[in-house]
Amino acid sequence: MTSAMGNRNVKIAIFLAGLFVVAILPLFFNESSGFIDDCTLALAYICMALGLNIIVGFAGLLDLGYVAFFAIGAYTMGWFASGFYADADIHLFVGEFASSIPGIHVNFLIVLVIAAALTTLAGIIIGLPTLRLRGDYIAIVTLAFGEIIHRIAINGDEVKIAEGFPLTNGRQGITPVDKIDLPFLEPFTSLNLRPWYWVALALALFVLFVNFRLRDSRLGRAWIALREDEVAAISMGIPAVKTKLLAYGTGAAFGGMSGAFLASYLNTVNADQFAFSFSIFVLAMVILGGLGSIWGGGRGRGRADVHQLPPHPRRAQRRAEQGRARIRPLRAVVRHLRLPARDHDGPQTRRPDTGAAPPDGARTGHRRGRHRARPGGAMTDSSPDLILDARDVSKVFGGLTAVGGVDFAIPRGGIVSLIGPNGAGKTTFFNMLTGLYKPTTGAILFDGAPITGGRPDKIMARGIARTFQNIRLFGTMSARENVMVGEHARMRAGLFGSVLRTPRVRREERHVSDKAAEELAYVGLAANTFDQLAINLAYGDQRRVEIARALASDPKLLLLDEPTAGMNPQESDELTALMHRLRDERGLTILLIEHDMKVVMGVSEYITVLDHGEKIAEGLPDEVRADNRVIEAYLGKGAMHE
Numbered sequence: 267m268t269s270a271m272g273n274r275n276v277k278i279a280i281f282l283a284g285l286f287v288v289a290i291l292p293l294f295f296n297e298s299s300g301f302i303d304d305c306t307l308a309l310a311y312i313c314m315a316l317g318l319n320i321i322v323g324f325a326g327l328l329d330l331g332y333v334a335f336f337a338i339g340a341y342t343m344g345w346f347a348s349g350f351y352a353d354a355d356i357h358l359f360v361g362e363f364a365s366s367i368p369g370i371h372v373n374f375l376i377v378l379v380i381a382a383a384l385t386t387l388a389g390i391i392i393g394l395p396t397l398r399l400r401g402d403y404i405a406i407v408t409l410a411f412g413e414i415i416h417r418i419a420i421n422g423d424e425v426k427i428a429e430g431f432p433l434t435n436g437r438q439g440i441t442p443v444d445k446i447d448l449p450f451l452e453p454f455t456s457l458n459l460r461p462w463y464w465v466a467l468a469l470a471l472f473v474l475f476v477n478f479r480l481r482d483s484r485l486g487r488a489w490i491a492l493r494e495d496e497v498a499a500i501s502m503g504i505p506a507v508k509t510k511l512l513a514y515g516t517g518a519a520f521g522g523m524s525g526a527f528l529a530s531y532l533n534t535v536n537a538d539q540f541a542f543s544f545s546i547f548v549l550a551m552v553i554l555g556g557l558g559s560i561w562g563g564g565r566g567r568g569r570a571d572v573h574q575l576p577p578h579p580r581r582a583q584r585r586a587e588q589g590r591a592r593i594r595p596l597r598a599v600v601r602h603l604r605l606p607a608r609d610h611d612g613p614q615t616r617r618p619d620t621g622a623a624p625p626d627g628a629r630t631g632h633r634r635g636r637h638r639a640r641p642g643g644a645m646t647d648s649s650p651d652l653i654l655d656a657r658d659v660s661k662v663f664g665g666l667t668a669v670g671g672v673d674f675a676i677p678r679g680g681i682v683s684l685i686g687p688n689g690a691g692k693t694t695f696f697n698m699l700t701g702l703y704k705p706t707t708g709a710i711l712f713d714g715a716p717i718t719g720g721r722p723d724k725i726m727a728r729g730i731a732r733t734f735q736n737i738r739l740f741g742t743m744s745a746r747e748n749v750m751v752g753e754h755a756r757m758r759a760g761l762f763g764s765v766l767r768t769p770r771v772r773r774e775e776r777h778v779s780d781k782a783a784e785e786l787a788y789v790g791l792a793a794n795t796f797d798q799l800a801i802n803l804a805y806g807d808q809r810r811v812e813i814a815r816a817l818a819s820d821p822k823l824l825l826l827d828e829p830t831a832g833m834n835p836q837e838s839d840e841l842t843a844l845m846h847r848l849r850d851e852r853g854l855t856i857l858l859i860e861h862d863m864k865v866v867m868g869v870s871e872y873i874t875v876l877d878h879g880e881k882i883a884e885g886l887p888d889e890v891r892a893d894n895r896v897i898e899a900y901l902g903k904g905a906m907h908e
């Protein structure tokens with residue numbers, strides 16, 4: 267603990283020393299030195315890369331049109347801080363020079379806030395329909411968005427907001443843009459680049475700070491969870507679209523702020539700056555620095571080709587001599603790109619063994635559970651004794667009926683199993699209960715209220731938690747963080763609270779972290795593995811972490827999808843004991859899908875059997891074990907006559 271704190275102090279000391287050197291760097295160079303110019307541009311691009319890092323690196327949304335936010339930010343500076351709208355006469359907190367020119371002249375800091383607000387708004391407008399898509403589709407739509415904004419920039423002179431107020435100035439661009447005017451810094455001129463550098467540095471530090479604060483927050487964990495495995499994330503109570511929108515909007519704001527700064531620094535807003543290659547340039551910075559790595563944006567800036575930046579007046583001539591800039595990092599980008607998996611194929615740990623044991627195998631098992639209520643499937647009114655009541659539920663995929671008109675009920679506080687041969691429709695049924703699939707027909711009542719076709723995060727918040735057949739942990743998070751994600755729906759911290767880290771947010775984080783440790787200990791994980799990456803844990807421990815993650819949301823009903831798959835007999839026994847403890851100590855109701863008949867017969871109070879999507883039997887374990895249709899379904903017709 268002390269050594270960890272010592273390490274942290276050393277890191278802070280090194281950071282502060284580095285920051286001091288970076289801050290005084292311009293003093294060692296001539297005021298108009300090309301080096302300060304390069305560094306200022308680099309800092310502005312780092313801001314953009316850190317903004318894009320939130321979108322691509324944290325949340326895994328491949329945005330190929332980030333240049334759009336740069337453009338909107340730059341135009342905001344053009345509209346509100348230049349003589350472009352000469353018919354207007356608005357001067358707000360600006361110096362003498364700007365006050366003497368007609369047009370709209372608003373103080374830089376105010377325009378910066380407007381730019382952030384407008385880009386966030388644009389991010390929300392484009393994100394709301396787009397972010398329902400996944401993976402490659404988001405890339406295509408954002409690419410189009412970037413291109414649309416580019417075209418609008420070029421042709422916007424023909425679009426009139428009002429008479430005398432065109433949207434843009436077409437290819438001529440908006441020039442000159444007001445220089446920054448801040449009372450506490452030296453004058454901002456083209457010959458004195460130092461104050462520009464310091465403003466860019468302040469912006470970069472601000473964005474860096476926000477990145478750090480967000481990464482280790484409720485929101486940061488939710489973004490990473492969505493990036494790692496969207497299906498698992500939404501099943502853990504994370505609202506996908508809203509959470510992605512927050513990433514998209516925050517990243518957009520930083521793109522807009524950098525764009526506004528660059529417009530003022532470069533003294534112009536030029537439509538040619540906003541080409542697709544710029545989005546690739548910023549993306550290359552993020553990828554070369556390491557997706558999701560906060561320091562990576564800066565490193566990536568060093569590695570990406572500087573000469574691929576938008577035209578800079580002081581460089582334009584040199585650029586013309588060098589010919590068209592090439593997109594050097596593009597190949598590296600393509601090589602590094604790992605498009606998020608589509609649909610339900612997130613990173614999963616395959617279970618090593620999926621063999622189904624026939625019911626005969628259960629004859630060695632014995633039933634330890636108590637039978638509380640016989641659920642049955644033909645109830646007319648939902649009894650308060652039932653925590654779940656599904657009626658006539660079916661799911662059809664194209665021509666395949668995966669589940670066909672099944673009635674199914676679970677008594678409160680019971681342990682019920684759903685069994686059946688491979689492909690019987692068990693997981694499909696789970697997916698309908700948890701909102702991943704909308705039932706084609708039927709109704710599902712949970713705790714007396716309908717949840718049919720509800721969103722997975724809402725159903726989870728109502729009290730249904732689950733594990734998956736193929737382990738779906740968030741591999742790049744520690745075991746503890748995985749469990750903390752499970753508490754997402756019970757937490758309150760939002761974007762601003764996470765950045766400011768208010769005392770309430772700190773308290774909540776501490777509480778959730780402690781609770782995660784308690785849950786991990788409860789399911790039997792060794793304390794020294796709590797902070798190990800989930801991907802490095804032993805298979806059995808991964809299964810335990812998944813259960814702890816589901817428990818973290820304080821569910822009323824726990825759905826376990828083949829929890830013992832791939833476990834050895836001792837681990838299976840431990841899990842059976844855990845299920846009993848969960849029911850007896852916490853009053854949890856458990857629905858289990860399981861192929862291991864020793865586990866099923868040992869733990870279940872009631873069993874429902876599916877085959878080809880139909881319910882073929884239900885009853886007490888002994889009844890089900892002796893049922894001819896069940897034996898037939900598992901062993902084939904011939905088995906009945908042998």
Ligand SMILES: Nc1ncnc2c1ncn2[C@@H]1O[C@H](COP(=O)(O)OP(=O)(O)OP(=O)(O)O)[C@@H](O)[C@H]1O
Nearest residue numbers: 663666668686687688689690691692693694695735
């Ligand atoms: N998203 C989907 N699209 C099309 N068909 C699907 C989909 N999900 C499941 N199915 C089909 O529905 C049927 C039931 O599958 P399901 O995974 O529910 O069975 P299961 O009983 O859980 O099997 P297992 O024990 O092997 O996991 C299978 O034929 C499967 O191929």
